[in-house]
Amino acid sequence: xxxxxxxxxxxxxxxxxxxxxxxxxxxxxxxxxxxxxxxxxxxxxxxxxxxxxxxxxxxxxxxxxxxxxxxxxxxxxxxxxxxxxxxxxxxxxxxxxxxxxxxxxxxxxxxxxxxxxxxxxxxxxxxxxxxxxxxxxxxxxxxxxxxxxxxxxxxxxxxxxxxxxxxxxxxxxxxxxxxxxxxxxxxxxxxxxxxxxxxxxxxxxxxxxxxxxxxxxxxxxxxxxxxxxxxxxxxxxxxxxxxxxxxxxxxxxxxxxxxxxxxxxxxxxxxxxxxxxxxxxxxxxxxxxxxxxxxxxxxxxxxxxxxxxxxxxxxxxxxx
Amino acid sequence: xxxxxxxxxxxxxxxxxxxxxxxxxxxxxxxxxxxxxxxxxxxxxxxxxxxxxxxxxxxxxxxxxxxxxxxxxxxxxxxxxxxxxxxxxxxxxxxxxxxxxxxxxxxxxxxxxxxxxxxxxxxxxxxxxxxxxxxxxxxxxxxxxxxxxxxxxxxxxxxxxxxxxxxxxxxxxxxxxxxxxxxxxxxxxxxxxxxxxxxxxxxxxxxxxxxxxxxxxxxxxxxxxxxxxxxxxxxxxxxxxxxxxxxxxxxxxxxxxxxxxxxxxxxxxxxxxxxxxxxxxxxxxxxxxxxxxxxxxxxxxxxxxxxxxxxxxxxxxxxxxxxxxxxxxxxxxxxxxxxxxxxxxxx
Amino acid sequence: xxxxxxxxxxxxxxxxxxxxxxxxxxxxxxxxxxxxxxxxxxxxxxxxxxxxxxxxxxxxxxxxxxxxxxxxxxxxxxxxxxxxxxxxxxxxxxxxxxxxxxxxxxxxxxxxxxxxxxxxxxxxxxxxxxxxxxxxxxxxxxxxxxxxxxxxxxxxxxxxxxxxxxxxxxxxxxxxxxxxxxxxxxxxxxxxxxxxxxxxxxx
Numbered sequence: 001x002x003x004x005x006x007x008x009x010x011x012x013x014x015x016x017x018x019x020x021x022x023x024x025x026x027x028x029x030x031x032x033x034x035x036x037x038x039x040x041x042x043x044x045x046x047x048x049x050x051x052x053x054x055x056x057x058x059x060x061x062x063x064x065x066x067x068x069x070x071x072x073x074x075x076x077x078x079x080x081x082x083x084x085x086x087x088x089x090x091x092x093x094x095x096x097x098x099x100x101x102x103x104x105x106x107x108x109x110x111x112x113x114x115x116x117x118x119x120x121x122x123x124x125x126x127x128x129x130x131x132x133x134x135x136x137x138x139x140x141x142x143x144x145x146x147x148x149x150x151x152x153x154x155x156x157x158x159x160x161x162x163x164x165x166x167x168x169x170x171x172x173x174x175x176x177x178x179x180x181x182x183x184x185x186x187x188x189x190x191x192x193x194x195x196x197x198x199x200x201x202x203x204x205x206x207x208x209x210x211x212x213x214x215x216x217x218x219x220x221x222x223x224x225x226x227x228x229x230x231x232x233x234x235x236x237x238x239x240x241x242x243x244x245x246x247x248x249x250x251x252x253x254x255x256x257x258x259x260x261x262x263x264x265x266x267x268x269x270x271x272x273x274x275x276x277x278x279x280x281x282x283x284x285x286x287x288x289x290x291x292x293x294x295x296x297x298x299x300x301x302x303x304x305x306x307x308x309x310x311x312x313x314x315x316x317x318x319x320x
Numbered sequence: 321x322x323x324x325x326x327x328x329x330x331x332x333x334x335x336x337x338x339x340x341x342x343x344x345x346x347x348x349x350x351x352x353x354x355x356x357x358x359x360x361x362x363x364x365x366x367x368x369x370x371x372x373x374x375x376x377x378x379x380x381x382x383x384x385x386x387x388x389x390x391x392x393x394x395x396x397x398x399x400x401x402x403x404x405x406x407x408x409x410x411x412x413x414x415x416x417x418x419x420x421x422x423x424x425x426x427x428x429x430x431x432x433x434x435x436x437x438x439x440x441x442x443x444x445x446x447x448x449x450x451x452x453x454x455x456x457x458x459x460x461x462x463x464x465x466x467x468x469x470x471x472x473x474x475x476x477x478x479x480x481x482x483x484x485x486x487x488x489x490x491x492x493x494x495x496x497x498x499x500x501x502x503x504x505x506x507x508x509x510x511x512x513x514x515x516x517x518x519x520x521x522x523x524x525x526x527x528x529x530x531x532x533x534x535x536x537x538x539x540x541x542x543x544x545x546x547x548x549x550x551x552x553x554x555x556x557x558x559x560x561x562x563x564x565x566x567x568x569x570x571x572x573x574x575x576x577x578x579x580x581x582x583x584x585x586x587x588x589x590x591x592x593x594x595x596x597x598x599x600x601x602x603x604x605x606x607x608x609x610x611x612x613x614x615x616x617x618x619x620x621x622x623x624x625x626x627x628x629x630x631x632x633x634x635x636x637x638x639x640x641x642x643x644x645x646x647x648x649x650x651x652x653x654x655x656x657x658x659x660x661x662x663x664x665x666x667x
Numbered sequence: 668x669x670x671x672x673x674x675x676x677x678x679x680x681x682x683x684x685x686x687x688x689x690x691x692x693x694x695x696x697x698x699x700x701x702x703x704x705x706x707x708x709x710x711x712x713x714x715x716x717x718x719x720x721x722x723x724x725x726x727x728x729x730x731x732x733x734x735x736x737x738x739x740x741x742x743x744x745x746x747x748x749x750x751x752x753x754x755x756x757x758x759x760x761x762x763x764x765x766x767x768x769x770x771x772x773x774x775x776x777x778x779x780x781x782x783x784x785x786x787x788x789x790x791x792x793x794x795x796x797x798x799x800x801x802x803x804x805x806x807x808x809x810x811x812x813x814x815x816x817x818x819x820x821x822x823x824x825x826x827x828x829x830x831x832x833x834x835x836x837x838x839x840x841x842x843x844x845x846x847x848x849x850x851x852x853x854x855x856x857x858x859x860x861x862x863x864x865x866x867x868x869x870x
Contacts, residue, residue, distance in 0.1 A: 005539065005540075035539070035594065036417075036594035036595055037538075037594055037595075038410075038594065038595050038596060038597045064595065101537065101538050101539050102538065102594075103538070104597045107482070107483075107597045109483050109484075110407040110408075110481055110483065111407050111481075111483070112792060113791065113792050184768065185689075185767070185768075185769065186767065187768045188766070188767060188768070189763060189766045189767065189768060189770055189792065189793060190791050190792030190793070191768050210687065212689060212768065212769045213687055213688045213689040213690070213768065213769025213770070213771070214768050214769060215794065215796035215797050216796065217484040217794055217796055218768065266535065266537075272535070273535075274535060400816075484794065501813055501850070503813075503816070504811065504813060504841070504843050504846065504850055505843070506845060507843070507844065507845035508675075508843065508844075508845075511675075512675050513675070514675075515676070515841055516675060516839075516841055559813045559814075559850070559852055560813055560814055561814075562813075562852060562853055562856050563814060563834065563853045563856050566853065566856025566857045567856055567857060567859070569857050570857050570858055642857060
């Protein structure tokens, strides 16, 4: 996708739901309804900041049956490259934003016999929409939600009311940890687990599920982390015939976009493979931060995922 | 496109199907040059020129009413030509919405759709239908949503669930197919149901196609053309009914090939569906006899050459073995060896 | 119709232990015992504690008693013998209903047995990562007549008379996991009576 296919929306509501998380309601400029989506989908929000453009993915947390507004939750990140600060500090009711059509890279498996949903902090957002799809259906499910303390549990009332004892809360402040091993070891055949939260939690769930003998196809995860920072470097785009400077706190993809060259993208998080770009030449080292290329492909050095990967090199030439 | 329907055309028994001169000229010839081999020939399903088969999302032509009647006949005799696994209900509603909204938008003289929240009213004038129903509540429709709407659309539809990094054919209406069975293939993955296609696997065609489709975006459908040949303008060339149409292949001669042998082209469209995140595969079938084709000199030359030089494995797989030579002989007098212009458009 | 070399024919491989599984469920008939015993021996070497979580369901060949003794001597969690395949499959379904994630399924025997076991496994959302199958014994096929939809069992020849409609069917390589059968299509529709020579090919 590229920015040509965006929709114009207006912020019609902002609520501080926890000390760190704001809940935004977006409505289409000019009225009407927004595109239909499936639970687990995210949108890319394009924010015109001072001197740079931010493109951040946020899960849609509203009900897929309610299309007059989209709802997203944004956590204020301490070490931010600016996107979450922009949303928290600059965006007001009435602000206009551009958003891309929803994309779902974190869908529920339709033939699962049971769903186990695990969220950490802001990771609750995709599950809120998925729970709307699951509620009242015939497939059993459980929601396990871990947060620092009760005041940091976004949307807790809404969840409690809807889900009752299908919801299990865990507070770090009360030393309550999700018992991953007993939880995953006791699930019946045909269960799928879905996790969204900090990288450490995701890794822990994946490792535990695998050690309990779960096949990878039953383990689903989504992570929206900022692209890693690194040393500044230069890149030459062979077809556009321009040289682009990549500063430490801007990703390779963002820098290329800032120079006016479009690269197809979907998740901007190194997972989906959509932005895969051919490396024509490099003299130095490619820093692969993605989850898409195989180890062999990374070692070969002929491809790079510009959304999250970088380089430490004297020369880098891309087929763009 | 002309609003004149030919409701009494038949695709069986007396085979009264014929193309008008307009229908002939807009026929989607799948050969842009004088030879044919597979490729992943996918392109964005953007609006084509006015009057063309790709102008709208779903093409409705002069054969619309007759084809809907033909579908009803097949489904009455064989209900298993429509199947949907239980978990595909949300994709059924997605398809109903996609087809109704497209037809009402693109052919407002024939179809109307009005909505009050979830209460919808659908009017199909050519088929004299006026249906009020609640979107999402299957009890308010006379049939399952996919069954209901595909009986009012030309071409077959297969719905594929996306999971485990693959696509699974798990619902569909298949009554106008070129020799494959929904009943048999239901539940298969993308490469499994393409198993019988020769050569393409070695060329990597399906690996690339699958990877592309897994990333298919909402609002960005794609299309491609596929082709084979049929004896008589018979839409139902299913494996199920092979005992009925198989014998036709042995009745073709160099004299009657012009009227019996038909080029059969599939305009295939693929759409991502919003609620289910599944993909619907529409297979719209166009038929033209060699005699009708030959009224366009460029096409006569081109089709003669394509058939004459076709790879033997393709001749076998497309079922042309018994009558390929007769077809080539019938077309030969129209081919004076002159060059043809690139592209499929008639000159 | 007569295409050969279709890519939708299932491909099997010699069974190997999957030590990433926690529970191991093994199904076998007749000569399928040998691959299962081999996997058990492999597990004894690499992951002996897995043997406690291993169950074997088995239909012995008439007149042979030694496989059962070998399974019992292997000290796996449970060994059960069944008089026939339907009895084994019924118990298999009951066990799956109580099974947990981390289960691995191993099936050894003729393809028709494997197909029927896989059909049941599909109901519980077991996928290819959790199932290993080795084909041994007869290659005889189950054939689904695409015209009358009857299934003809135990087909060893390239063409066969359908038990439902009596047509001669060409036995194709196109296979359906859902139906656990190969497709049979009328062999002489285009030239009635003209059949390829009958050959025993699936022995």
